[in-house]
Amino acid sequence: MQSFIIRQIRERMPLVHCITNYVTVNDVANVLLAVGARPIMADDPAEAAEITALCAGLCLNIGTLNERTIPSMLAAGKAARALGRPVVLDPVGAGASRLRTETALRIMDEVHPAAVRGNISEIRTLAAGSGRTQGVDAAAADAVTEENLAACADFVRAFAARAGTIVAVTGAIDLVTDGARCYAVRSGRPEMGCVTGTGCQLSSLLTAALAAAPADALAAAAAATALMGVAGEQAWTHMAAHEGNASYRTHIIDAVDGMTDETLAAAMRVTEL
Amino acid sequence: MQSFIIRQIRERMPLVHCITNYVTVNDVANVLLAVGARPIMADDPAEAAEITALCAGLCLNIGTLNERTIPSMLAAGKAARALGRPVVLDPVGAGASRLRTETALRIMDEVHPAAVRGNISEIRTLAAGSGRTQGVDAAAADAVTEENLAACADFVRAFAARAGTIVAVTGAIDLVTDGARCYAVRSGRPEMGCVTGTGCQLSSLLTAALAAAPADALAAAAAATALMGVAGEQAWTHMAAHEGNASYRTHIIDAVDGMTDETLAAAMRVTEL
Amino acid sequence: MQSFIIRQIRERMPLVHCITNYVTVNDVANVLLAVGARPIMADDPAEAAEITALCAGLCLNIGTLNERTIPSMLAAGKAARALGRPVVLDPVGAGASRLRTETALRIMDEVHPAAVRGNISEIRTLAAGSGRTQGVDAAAADAVTEENLAACADFVRAFAARAGTIVAVTGAIDLVTDGARCYAVRSGRPEMGCVTGTGCQLSSLLTAALAAAPADALAAAAAATALMGVAGEQAWTHMAAHEGNASYRTHIIDAVDGMTDETLAAAMRVTEL
Numbered sequence: 001m002q003s004f005i006i007r008q009i010r011e012r013m014p015l016v017h018c019i020t021n022y023v024t025v026n027d028v029a030n031v032l033l034a035v036g037a038r039p040i041m042a043d044d045p046a047e048a049a050e051i052t053a054l055c056a057g058l059c060l061n062i063g064t065l066n067e068r069t070i071p072s073m074l075a076a077g078k079a080a081r082a083l084g085r086p087v088v089l090d091p092v093g094a095g096a097s098r099l100r101t102e103t104a105l106r107i108m109d110e111v112h113p114a115a116v117r118g119n120i121s122e123i124r125t126l127a128a129g130s131g132r133t134q135g136v137d138a139a140a141a142d143a144v145t146e147e148n149l150a151a152c153a154d155f156v157r158a159f160a161a162r163a164g165t166i167v168a169v170t171g172a173i174d175l176v177t178d179g180a181r182c183y184a185v186r187s188g189r190p191e192m193g194c195v196t197g198t199g200c201q202l203s204s205l206l207t208a209a210l211a212a213a214p215a216d217a218l219a220a221a222a223a224a225t226a227l228m229g230v231a232g233e234q235a236w237t238h239m240a241a242h243e244g245n246a247s248y249r250t251h252i253i254d255a256v257d258g259m260t261d262e263t264l265a266a267a268m269r270v271t272e273l
Numbered sequence: 274m275q276s277f278i279i280r281q282i283r284e285r286m287p288l289v290h291c292i293t294n295y296v297t298v299n300d301v302a303n304v305l306l307a308v309g310a311r312p313i314m315a316d317d318p319a320e321a322a323e324i325t326a327l328c329a330g331l332c333l334n335i336g337t338l339n340e341r342t343i344p345s346m347l348a349a350g351k352a353a354r355a356l357g358r359p360v361v362l363d364p365v366g367a368g369a370s371r372l373r374t375e376t377a378l379r380i381m382d383e384v385h386p387a388a389v390r391g392n393i394s395e396i397r398t399l400a401a402g403s404g405r406t407q408g409v410d411a412a413a414a415d416a417v418t419e420e421n422l423a424a425c426a427d428f429v430r431a432f433a434a435r436a437g438t439i440v441a442v443t444g445a446i447d448l449v450t451d452g453a454r455c456y457a458v459r460s461g462r463p464e465m466g467c468v469t470g471t472g473c474q475l476s477s478l479l480t481a482a483l484a485a486a487p488a489d490a491l492a493a494a495a496a497a498t499a500l501m502g503v504a505g506e507q508a509w510t511h512m513a514a515h516e517g518n519a520s521y522r523t524h525i526i527d528a529v530d531g532m533t534d535e536t537l538a539a540a541m542r543v544t545e546l
Numbered sequence: 547m548q549s550f551i552i553r554q555i556r557e558r559m560p561l562v563h564c565i566t567n568y569v570t571v572n573d574v575a576n577v578l579l580a581v582g583a584r585p586i587m588a589d590d591p592a593e594a595a596e597i598t599a600l601c602a603g604l605c606l607n608i609g610t611l612n613e614r615t616i617p618s619m620l621a622a623g624k625a626a627r628a629l630g631r632p633v634v635l636d637p638v639g640a641g642a643s644r645l646r647t648e649t650a651l652r653i654m655d656e657v658h659p660a661a662v663r664g665n666i667s668e669i670r671t672l673a674a675g676s677g678r679t680q681g682v683d684a685a686a687a688d689a690v691t692e693e694n695l696a697a698c699a700d701f702v703r704a705f706a707a708r709a710g711t712i713v714a715v716t717g718a719i720d721l722v723t724d725g726a727r728c729y730a731v732r733s734g735r736p737e738m739g740c741v742t743g744t745g746c747q748l749s750s751l752l753t754a755a756l757a758a759a760p761a762d763a764l765a766a767a768a769a770a771t772a773l774m775g776v777a778g779e780q781a782w783t784h785m786a787a788h789e790g791n792a793s794y795r796t797h798i799i800d801a802v803d804g805m806t807d808e809t810l811a812a813a814m815r816v817t818e819l
Contacts, residue, residue: 022295022568023302023314029569029742034791039742040639041569044612047643054642066317066341068612093313096327097320194530196302196312238788242511244530245307246523250792257740257790295568296575296587339590339614366586369600370593467803469575469585515784517803518580519796 001183001270003223005209006261010036014056014211017080018204019043019073021063021092024197027253028059031201034257035227037208048072049079057085057211059204060113062103063092070103077111086114086210086217090203094118095125105129108163114210115166115221117203120144120152123169127159144173153182153273166221168206170199174229175273176222183222186269187229189236194245195252202228205256226268231255233267274456274543276496278482279534283309287329287484290353291477292316292346294336294365297470300526301332304474307530308500310481321345322352330358330484332477333386335376336365343376350384359387359483359490363476367391368398378402381436387483388439388494390476393417393425396442400432417446426455426546439494441479443472447502448546449495456495459542460502462509467518468525475501478529499541504528506540547729547816549769551755552807556582560602560757563626564750565589565619567609567638570743573799574605577747580803581773583754594618595625603631603757605750606659608649609638616649623657632660632756632763636749640664641671651675654709660756661712661767663749666690666698669715673705690719699728699819712767714752716745720775721819722768729768732815733775735782740791741798748774751802772814777801779813 015038020028025041032039042051045068052058058080060073080087089111091104104126107113116126120143144152153175160167161179169175174185192198202225209224210217235251288311293301298314305312315324318341325331331353333346353360362384364377377399380386389399393416417425426448433440434452442448447458465471475498482497483490508524561584566574571587578585588597591614598604604626606619626633635657637650650672653659662672666689690698699721706713707725715721720731738744748771755770756763781797 021314023298023312025569026299026572026742030792030795033740033742039569040642041567041610042639042643043610044645046613047645050643050645051639064314064316067319068341068614093315093324096313097315097323099317099320099323194306196299196306234788242507242524242527242531244527246303246526246530249303250523250796251788253792254788254790257792258788294587296571296585299572337587337589340592341614366588366597369586370588370596372590372593372596467579469572469579515780515797515800515804517800519576519799519803522576523796 005223017055020061048076059207061090117168278496290328293334321349332480334363390441551769563601566607594622607636
C-alpha cells in the first residue's frame, strides 16, 4: 500500500472540528497540529453545526458525553453529512452504559459516519445494537489475534458493509475495512495502551486523513491507522531508562510531528486480507 | 510499615471511576495507568451510577464542580457505597466558595466516603462544617510542621474518628489516619506544589489502593501517600538544568510507572505517631 | 523598556481565576505556576463571582464556551470590575460562530476588560462588532508584517482607544497598545503555532502581570507578551533532533519557570512604535 497521506494533510491543512472528551482533548489538538491539520473544539448546541460548516471534517468522541454535548454531536454530525464532510465516530465505552450505547447507535443511525474507530468490544456493541442477527459475532473472540484474525475480519467486514461505513478496530492487530477490502495493520506497541488517549488521537488523525484524501478513503484510513502505530514504535526507541508512560505520551506526538510518508512507508506493516 | 500495594494494584488492575476536574484529568488518567489501575471518566447523571457499578472504586474531585456533575457525584457515590466499593473525596477548594463547601459536606454526609484527601485548610473546612464544636481546631496551625505535628495529628485523628473515614492531609508533612492509628509521611518535595494536580493524582492513587487492598485500608492509604511523595523525589533526580515544572510533571508520572514495592519501601519515610 | 514583571509576580503571587477552555487548561494552570502566580479554575454560575472575589485577576477565555459558562464569565467579570481587579479577555474563535462573536462583544460591553488578547482576525471581529465605522480596518491586512506594521498599529491603537482597554494582538509580530502608546514585540518563534494553547497561556500570564503590576499596566502587558515569546525562543534551543511539538510544549512552560527579569531583558525584542 503506497500512501501520501501525510503530504496530503500537510498541503490541505484541514480544519477538524472535534467534539471530544475532556480527558485527552489536549493530546488530540496537539496530534492534529503534529500531522499538519488544524483543530477546533466547540461543543455547545448553539454553535456546533455552525463551526462544523467551517471545517473539513468532524470527529465525534463520546468519552465524556453529557446531556448538553449529545445534541451538539447529532447537530454537528448532520450538518457535516449534509455538506459532504467526513464524520468519524469514536464510540468510547459503548457497552459500558446505556447512555453510551444508545448515543453511539443514534449517531450511527442519524449521522451515518464515514468511519468508526473503536476497540473490538465497542465495535461489537455497535454491531449487536443494529438489531439484526449476527452470525459471526459470537464466533469472533474478544481480542483480535493471529489465531482468530480471519473470523474477526469477517465480522468487522460484515458490520462495515451493513453500516455502510469504514470500520477501524484497533488492538494488538488493527483491522480497517470498508466492507469490501480489509487491511490488517500490525504496527504499534502494547505499551500504547498505558497512555490515555492514543485511540482518541487516532480517531482525530482518521478525520484529518479522510478530509484530506477523500478519493480513496479506505487507503487513507489504513494509512492513518498505520501512522499512529509507527509513531508508537518510533517513540519507544526514544525512551530513556527512567522514562515511563508520561514521557511516552510526549514521544508519540513528537513522532507524528516528525513523520514523513517515506518513513511511514518504510516502517508500516499493512497487509490486505 | 511493609507494603505490597503496587503489586496488589498491578495484579487486580482495578477499574477506577473518576468524576474529577477538567484541569488535571489527563494526569489523573495517566497516573492511574502508571500505577497499574484502569481509569474511566464519566460525569453525566444519566450514566454516573451505572459506570460506578462496573468499577472497583470511585474518586470524587470537586475541582471544577458544576450543577450537572454534583448530582452525578452524589448518585455515583451512593451507588458505590451500596455496592461496598471505596469512595475517595478530594474536596478541592472547600472553604473557597459556598458551593464547594456545601457540596463537600453533602458528599461527607450522604456518601460517607472511605477516605478524604485534602490540604489542611480544606480538611479544616470539612471539620468545621460538621456543626460540632472543634476544641482542637483552633489550636492547630495552618500548615503541618514538625512543631505543631502532635496538635495537627490530634485534630485530624479526631475528625477522622468523628467522620468515620480515613483522612489524608497532605503538605510538607502528610498525615494519614483512620481516627485510631495515624501515620506521618515525610516523603515528597516542595516543588510538587508547582505542578498542578499532584494532589488530584494522589486522590486517584488512594482510590486504586483502597480498591486493590481493602483488608488494611489505612496501610494502603499510607502507602499510596508515600508512593506519590517518593515519585516526586525520584522525579526530581531526573531534572535537567533547563527543566522546570512542566518536565517535573512528566517525570513524576514516569516515576510512578517505574515504581516497585521494593524501591518504594527503601525510599519512603513513614512513621506511626 | 525595563521590566521587573517576573519579580513582581513572584513576590505578590497573585491568585488568578480562569474561566477557560478545557483544551489547554492544564497548560494554563502550569504556566501560571511557572511564572509564580497561583491558578484557580471555577466556571459554575453558582460560585464564579464568589471565587473571583478571592482573586487578584480574572482571565476569561471563550475557547470552549457554553450556555452554562457564559453567564459565569459575565458574572465573574462584573464582580472583578466592581472590585477593581483586572479582567483579561481571550476571544478565541471570535468571528467563527455567532455565539463566540456575540459573547465576546457582550464581555467587551458589559465587563470592559482591562486587556484583550487575540490574533488579528479575532481582534478585527471585535472591532467590527462595535458598530462604528472602521476606516482603518479594511486597510489593515490579515497578518501583522513588517510591511503593514504601521497600518496595523494604527488600527489596533484606534480600537484600543475606542474600547478603553489594552489590546494585545499576537502573531509574527505582536502589538500591545493602550490606545496611546504602542509596543511591537518581535520575540517568539513560528513553531509556537504548532503547540495548542500558547495564546491561552499568554492570556493567563497577562492577567497575572496586570494583577501584580497595575501601576503601569501597558508595560506589564508588553513584558508578559515578550516573556511568552522569549520562552518560546529559549525552549527551541532545548529541542533534541527527535523532538516535536509535544516536547516543545513542555519546554516552553519550563522556560517560563526558569525565566528571570534579567534573562528576559537581555533577550526580548520590544520597541515602542
